[in-house]
Amino acid sequence: MKLIAKSKRLNIRELNEFDAQFILELTNSAGWIRYIGARNISTIAEGLDYIKSGPEKSYQENGFGLWAVVKNKGNDTMGLCGIIKLNPLSQPDIGFAFLPKYEGKGYAYEAARLCIGIAFDKYRLDQLKGIVMPNNMRSIQLLQRLGMTYRDTDHQQNLDTYVLINNTVAI
Template sequence: MFETPRLRLREFTELDAPFIHALVNDPDWLRYIGDRQVHSIDDAIGYLRAGPMASYAEYGFGLWCVEHRATGEAVGMCGLLRRPTLPGVDIGYALLPAARGRGIAFEAASATIERARTVHALPSVLAIVSPENAASIRLLERLGMQLVGPRALTPDTPPVLLFECSFHTRGAL
């Protein structure tokens, strides 16, 4: 779909179900993002169909598989989401533990934000993060995103921190 110097970001397919199963059951995913009830390969296929693949069909974007260009090895996901609980499109990302700390998240997220601006002509990109996820907060700040403040996505969940990267001065939150 699109590339960076080290990475390829492409749409997920059902063949990625084993990778998704591993990623969404990583302890950090469960801690900071939550349990998506993906406990089998069939569950992972359902997650892909209902999540990323449905988003591609409806919006023309979604979470993309992040893989090394040189090897084709899947190392994470990064992409754009439209959530009913947010006033705009947000960026999401997650990497397998072995891929963290190498600048991969920054490279993938930078390319995703640029794609949001140029290909999808979005006025801004939002991000939500658990207040305890210091590494992700640092990444959002490094990407040039500004803290908007805490936001409860639903009445029964704890607040998250909302960040925004605005491409135009008008229409910012």
């Protein structure tokens, strides 16, 4: 278990094979399906395949990816948060998703702030995107609270892009 960051209430760590059940539950939650899309994960084995082909592959290729957000007390895995780079030419974006019972408690904001710090301080990214469906108001409000501003809309994919510029990177 590789610890990425921690705060008073949570730890952020790499996903591993023991998170397959959590991935199964999260990817089948109503919010995930509505705002991210069905991943057709219906078994623990498929949850493990998702971890290996997504986050673990990204850790190897980019050094970052989606990480597990774990409650300090009780060690419960609450959600995912991290830096996503979908293809070599794209700008990285921040991603987050939490189990319904952990939504609305500030965990996503806390985890996202840690991930933004990692993106800018460790990886020296000059900007970070937030890509969201226009009807996902809670995520839009979170992106705005994180300091991101609306940039544009991809009408073909029905996605809005928000951007946070790293003003500390030397140009």
